[in-house]
Amino acid sequence: MAAAHAQDQGADQQTGPSWQDTISVARPGESGTLPGGPSIELREVTGDFIDPVNVVSAKDGTGRNPETGGLYIAEVGQNHWEEINFQPADSQGGENYGWDFLMGTHCFPIEQEECPQVGVLPVAEYDHEQGCSAIGLGVYRGGEIEDLDGVYLAGDYCAGTIWGLARGEDDQWVFQELLASGVQLTGGGTDADGNLYVTSCNCNYGGPLPQENPPGTLWQVVAASDQDSDTNGTAVAASRRGTSLPPPRDGARGE
Template identity: 45%
Template sequence: MRLVVAGLCLMAVTACTPEQPAGSATRPATPTGAAPSPRTSPPEPQTSTSTPRPARGELRFTEIARLEQPVAFAVRKGDDRLYVAEQTGRLRTTDGRTVIDLSGEVSTGNEQGLLGVAFHPTGRWVYLDWTDARGHTHITEWAYDGERATGRREVLKQDQPYANHNGGQLAFGPDGLLYIAFGDGGGAGDPQGNGQDLGTLLGKIVRIDPRGTPYKIPRDNPFAGRRGVRGEIWAYGLRNPWRFSFDRGTGDLWIGDVGQNAWEEVDHQPARSRGGENYGWNLREGKVRFRDGQARDLVEPVIVYPLNEGGNCSVIAGYVYRGERIPWLRGQFLYGDFCAGWVRAAPADDVTGSAEVGKVEQLSSFGEGPDGELYALSLQGPIYRIEPA
């Protein structure tokens, strides 16, 4: 089964391609041997257990811009502009200004192209996650002064065995380190076993300090310094973590992992975690065994929903809302599905109580503004601000 929409293929079933080697869609640091990087304490949660949650209301999705195949969103310190990555290769602002143009270099396969963007906490550098003409992943840095992006530098390159499951999310965590999502490398069912292999970055979330030569591995990474293991790894057992986010109120990490045959899932990592979680792929899909094998201490997803029911195909993880404009939504985690288009909200402290709050056709990603207000991106072009109805 195959689904290709406007160049992005996020279909979970059979990896967006037939069962063969081809493709489907969708924490900074100190050098080893140096002092451990400090981990800042996350801010106190902004919700209160003693205050009743306001009654659920309705949301409105207001179009604020229209770009070409928008897939990722970022903001920059001291800058009120909103930055969007177009899958076709350009980083642009919502007013249409082009900041970086890689359209002549990116591959244009179903799940390939420009896939992620993040600004350094200082705002001095911008990072892009993209695939080259051969389909391999690059994490590239530019110095940025708000007007020009200069001094292009390669931070990390990861060869991709197949054309799908490239991940693509970039985000700086509360600790100031760069987290990168890598899919399992593609092919149906993770044929290379990358999800459980600690010798590869594929099927992982990686945590590095990108300001190195070319980058630094934090000494407090869970596998740093272990022989035969990639010290960059923060979490593993992931199939295609297309989008993840940090809760700005608690520091918790929320990961949307696109499923294979039966289940889409959202994984949750508390801010107190020291990393090293195994989320189960390819031994498990959702909460169900996928392949025989032994592993201890698998971390179960907090949200699962079935594929091919009501048009579901690929989970899109959003954010825990910490803004001010929608009081009833505070403390709730937003997520959606690329094909079905629904958007749901679930209380972060009890995700079993989710409810549909809107629809966005070809939902490709969410974004969070500097004020905590949220945005939704459609692969068809619109950028929506999420507002009270």
């Protein structure tokens, strides 16, 4: 029945229990390291900030590479897996990214042992032991961190982790953890010079009302410096806040 419905959607599919063993998808800790080994931290932006930032909302989660035209899509998952999709610049659009047959490269519902491969698979994914909600932050094109040039950054709302996603030297996708920020990430974007900024909140899923939360914070992604980082590489500006992050949620999908 599922396979028939997938055909109705016009989706590319491959049936059988072993297709998941033959595909390549980048996962943190399993996909190698980014060329050059970029090292970053977050610097809080304070005072009057007049340089315009095109902030990407947490719900949207998209980020286009301004030089190549490729589009990254951070896709909020359903209880178990978060995914990052990539749409090349020459795409005509209209791709089917597999929901609600798949969560990333995994069957939905998760209890289902076998399922067809439907549509375009993600280039990266992570499970809910590592977070709860994927947040697209954007592609870095600033001049300060040479090894980060062209790398797409994604974060997690619950864990505060920031990962970098790019093709490695063998042209395979690499999804590497770059920073345990210690803040609740909500979105990101770039300025006219390609510098990357991220936003965070001190808020809870399900309440209180947005207007009852304290003001959020704007951060700039900068090169890590020994004197400004703790032993775990976390930006001092973030770690000093002592933010108590919420536990991973099992709530609604942000389709």
